[in-house]
Amino acid sequence: MSQDKDSKATDAIDFVPDLKNGLSTQEAEKLRKKYGYNEITEKKANPLLLLGKKFWGTTAWMLEVTAALTFVLQKYIDFYIIAALLVVNAVISFFQEERASKAVSILKQSLQVKCRVLRDGKWINDDAKTLVPGDVIRIRSGDFVPADSQIVDGYLDVDQSALTGESISVGRQKGEKIFSGSIIKKGESTAIVLATGAATYFGKTAELVQTASPKLHINEVVSSLLKWLLGIAITLVLISLSIWIYRGLNVLSILPLLLVLLVAAIPVALPAMFTVSMALGSMDLVKKGIIVTRLGSIEDAASMDILCTDKTGTITQNRLTVASVIPVNGYTEDQVILYGAMASSDANNDAIDSAFLEEYRKRKLPPFSVEKFVPFDPSSRRTESDAVIDGKRLHIMKGAVKTIAALVNDTGNDVENRMKQLAEKGYRTMAVSFSSAEKKGEIAGFVALYDPPRQDSKALIGELRDLGINVKMLTGDSEEIAMETARQVGLGLSITPLHSEIKPETIEKSDGFSEIYPEDKYRIVKALQEMHHVTGMTGDGVNDAPALREAEVGIAVSTSTDAAKAAASAVLTKEGLENIVDLIKNGRAVYQRVVTWVLNKTTRTIEIVVFVSLAFLILGKYIVSAFDIVLTLFLIDFVTISLSTDNVRWSRKPESWDITSLVKIAAVISAMMIVESFLWLFIGMKYLSVGNQVPMYSYSFGIILYFGIFTTFVTRERKHFWSSMPGKPLFIALLADIFVVLAIETFGIPGVSAMPIWITLLTLSFTAFVSLIINDGVKSILLRSRKLMSTTPR
Structure with a gap:
């Protein structure tokens, strides 16, 4: 059945609706028990299939080939342990991502579609999931249709593209049906709910809030990092392999180690760490009144350098009050207010x-x-x-002064001067016109409305500036009102009226824009992006949706329509700018955690690959086994996912990825670690009987692992390591790692031979000293010179 035909159909409901009072709470509860909530349970992916995917991919394949080679070479202990670590790796990654997924689900549930419903004779805002057949609802421009409904009054332009794929909106009037999931483009109407939940023709309330999933910047970060790390690893592996072949040795026997060295260069845990960091950040933001619908927006918020924000409700209180009434043409103040109320609606x-x-x-x-x-x-x-009042039929209009004056052809009353005088006081002026069968249309008077700035707006705008954010105010009000508001909150006074096309350079330099239409916001975002700015945009209406979707950080304010919330990447649940400041700080904190992981991973990878390869070239033999490297990756890489909860300092300026600088810093630190590792290796060989009574593999394994642990302490802090305490989960994980390695080296496990505990303690002490004293000092100097330092308190 076609949409148009079906739109005129009616459904049988249990009783005749009361259009004046709606359903009572008791009636709604009774119907809810019969029909259930207005939602459809989402199908969840099979957890076993998700777990199975962890064994598919570049890293998994390389580990699987390594395991297979050890089996062919009859190194069964290595085979079993590598296979076990592969499984454990997959399970840990699976549970970390499940944790992040659950966090996103909780966020999605928090962002319930709201609707205006008539209950017990009063219009209330309630979750759309509570609707039942027979409910009387009010829908208007920008709303999602929350359930299959029949129009009682009014006319609507309805966008059904989400249901039919047709981009052209269709008209709907009294007696016709509108379907769940459609968007009201224009108009306003009262409607009766006919079907909810699974019984709707197309609608699925759970799908109304769509979480966007564009390509995350983390993919570019991983790609850039891989080029560096694999470039270093492949070069050294090929040199080692060539020498091995030149010496006439069995290539198969060395392939497992070479493959594992390549695996060591892959940032396996980075995507998981990034996702967990953002998911945890999202949960933290919920407590502060921000619901993130696209995790990547947290990262984008770290890089945002321009924020375009609505004046009304964000900078101001969005609580308009009548400041003064100016009657004209012989009308009284009371008449002006009465007529203005006639052209208003509580619904x-x-x-x-x-x-x-x-x-x-x-x-x-x-x-x-x-x-x-x-x-x-x-x-x-x-x-x-x-x-109608006292039996007389009247036609009333209320709106922008110039609009009403033009419609009633009123060229008197000194309109321009009256507007200017009121605007200079920060007042928004509305005109009210009156007409009847006996009297042609004329302006009855002007009403000055005042929306004062929020008490915290000036301080928060100052804080945003301190964070390196250029704040631009957007308003549909006149230039004079915009100037007065800008003056009160400490914004610049370069306000540009958007009467016509303006150059991108003008948009970039302006402190705000007046007399704009919602569609102008999209133009502003595009112009700023063309000037290479990472742009944030606030909005609330259906016409704001394109700009919210286009902006890197689209922010729907607390009073937004459902269409705006669906297009945005973050939704505020409280008014004002405070939430936006929290979003920026949170994003920069997440960025700092990921930078720490990247720096830590890069440093350790270079140290492991170069140390092992150079030792082979110098000594003519490998100092660790494939299993040793796999165990190191397991004990360090996935433990450092707890960096996602670490205490960090967010920076005072917008962030940007500079992988090349990070690799250079990591190369210097790892070069020192390599020299220190060789120093301790040769001390061991000369004075501690390493290679004779003390097993070489176990001794070298300890060097690599302890350096990895203490490097985490060094790289997590931009200043000296003692400047801040690690987050509790990270600190506990690293301490646990130290004791696990101590136990492994003292008592031994299959694949790692035992050695005297005093040698292990000496290795622990040496690596701790050179890492926390020498390497940490060099790191602080390097980061300061590269301006990667952050001076912001937690």
Whole structure:
């Protein structure tokens, strides 16, 4: 059945709806027990299939080939242990990603679609999942249709592209059906819910909030890092292999170790660490009033250097009150407020409408009835109504002064000067017009509305500037109002009215924009991106969706429509800029944790590959086995995933990835570690009987592993290692690693022979001293010179 045909069908419901009072709470509860919640349980991937995928991929293949080679060479102990580590590696990675996935699911559940529903005679905002057949709902421009419904009044333009694939919106009027999952593009209507949950024709409430999943920057980071690490590893492995062949030795016997050295160069745990860091960051942001719908936006927030923010509700309180009433053409103040209230609606929860209705009730003006109401639309900039009072039929319009003046052809009343005088005080002026069968349309008066700046806006804008963020204010108000608001909150006064096309350079230099339409936001974002800025954008309406989706950090404010929330990568649950500051700090903290992991991994990889390869070239034999390297990767790489919870300092400037600089710093630190490793190796061979009574493999294994552990302490802190305490999970994991290695080397396990504990303790002491004293000092100097230091307190 086609959509258009089905739109005129009606469904049988249990009773005749009460359009005046809606369902009672008890009736809704009874129907919910019968029909269930308005949601569809999402299908979850089979956990066994997800676990199976952990054995498929470059790293897994290389480990599997290594295991197979050890089996062919009849090194069964190595085979069993490498196979066991492969399994453990897969299981740990699986559970870490499951943990992150659950965090995202919790976030998604937090972002429930809201709807306006009539219950017990009152309009309330409630979760769409609570709707039942028979509920009376109010839907308007920007809303998702929360359930299959039938229109009772009004006319709607409905975007059904998510359901049908057709991009052209369709008109729907009284008596026709609208389907769950559609988006209202224009208009406003009261409707009766006909079907919910699995019974809807197309709708799935659980899918209304779509989590975007663009390519994360981490993929580029991994790719860039791989080029460096594999380049170093492959070069040294090929040199070693050539010498091995030149000496006429059995190539098969050395292949497992060479493969494992290549595996060591792959940042296996980086994607998992990155995902876990962002998932944990997302959960932390929820506590601060931010719901992240795209994890990658946390990383983007770290790099954001421009934030375009709405004036209303973000910089200001979004609580409009009537400041003054200026009647003209013989009308009184009470008449102006009465007529303005006639062109307002409680059902819309609109700030301007609420201000007029609140003043109307405060003045206790006479009752009226509204026969037809046309809600505000950004393109028309007004509301209209046909109302009746004392038996007289009136047509009222309320909206932007210039718009109303043009519609009623009112060229008097000194409109321009009145607007300018009020705007200079920071007031937003609305015009109210009156017409009837006996009287042609004319302006009845002007109402000055005031939306004061939030008390914390000035301080938070200052803090954003301190964080290196250029804040640009966006408003549909006049240039004068924008200038006054900018002055009060400490923004620059270079305000640009968007009357026509403006150059990207002008957009870049402006402190704010006035008289903009929602679609202008997209132009502003594109222009700033063309100037190579990482841009954040706040928005709340359906027409803001393209800009929110285009911006690297699209932020839907707390009063946003469902369409805006779906397009954004982060949704605020509280008003103001404070949440945005938290998002930036959180993103930069996540960035610092990933930088620590990259620096740590790169340093250890270069040290292991170069130390093992050079030792072979010098001594003519390998100083560790393939199993030793695999065990090292297991004990260090996945333990350092706990860096995702480490205490870090977020920086005072926007971040940007510079893998080349990190590799250079890592190369210097690892060069020192290689020299120190050879020093300890030769001390061991000359004075500690290493290679004779003391097994070479176990001794070298201890050197590599202890350096790996203490390097984590060194790289996690941009200053000296003692400047901050590691996060509790990281500290416990590293201490546990030290004792595990101590136990392995003292008592031995299959693949690692036991050796005297005093030699192990000497190795532990030597690596701790040179890492925490010498290497840490050099690192601090290097990071300071490369300006990778952060001076911000936690």
